[in-house]
Amino acid sequence: MVDSTIPKTTSYLEELAQGIGPSEIEVLILQGLELIHVGKGIIRCKLLVTDRVAGEDGTWHTAAITTVMDAIGASAVYSAGDGLHSSVDLNSSFYSTAKIHEKVEVEARVKGINGGLKSAVIEIRRETDGEIIATGRLWMAPLGVKVKHIVSNL
Template sequence: MGGGEAAKRWLENIANDRSRDEGNCQSREFKALEQLALSGIQVLQSETGRILCSFVVPKRLADRDGNWHMGAMATVIDDVGAAAIVSIVGWSKSSVDFNISYFSTVMIDEEVEIEGRVLGHKGKLSSVIVEVRKKGSGQIVAMGKQWMKTTFHLARSKSKL
């Protein structure tokens, strides 16, 4: 299975509440939160170092003003970034630095595209950027930048930091 296919399967398994055994010790509650935030996400493209998804914001993820809750959006950004890294190294990592800039809001029932791209990978660290854009206009809603780390031995990658 290629890197892109592995990343697609990894993300869809979370969204569809299929168990994943990656040696992590996430609590059942955290996995339920991830599943809640990702349920309904569609992977449009997945290739080595990049994943593109489509998502219609459901009512269950709205804040009191009817916008996509920023915490739910952060969960999606984190997992799409991790999926992009899965496409290169074959498994998920832990976030060690995670920054999100929010530029605009998204109302419930609006469609967004979420694109994760690996910027570099060296040793135990990987860097990824995730952009959330409104589907119709392309307006950037949020941009997440992450450094992720693993304690596992990784195969060599072509990209360098």
């Protein structure tokens, strides 16, 4: 059987880049995304910081950066296979920022698997000088988890 996760991941990200997608917030933040590489468990792309994702000071808003980390990290996890997953933990660190009209590079790699959980590491760098803007570690759980109901005798 042919693994369809790479073409599906690519198609999903291309639609977001064109302003099409199921999540209005991801469309807003990822419109204009340029894919560099989509592979099994890895995604590399570029994104232009626009006024849509900037704070009042003209710099890239941390909430928008975090949304990028979640979306691109989740896409890397999906591209690794084993179906859809849901974010259960996202830790992010911010070292710098980008201004409107600056381009950034985003890379997400699946780094760990623990049972059904998968971990991705996300790095965002300024394109011009390679300075790290933010890093994140995302843990995701499979959506197919079955919940066992415990009945109490109390």
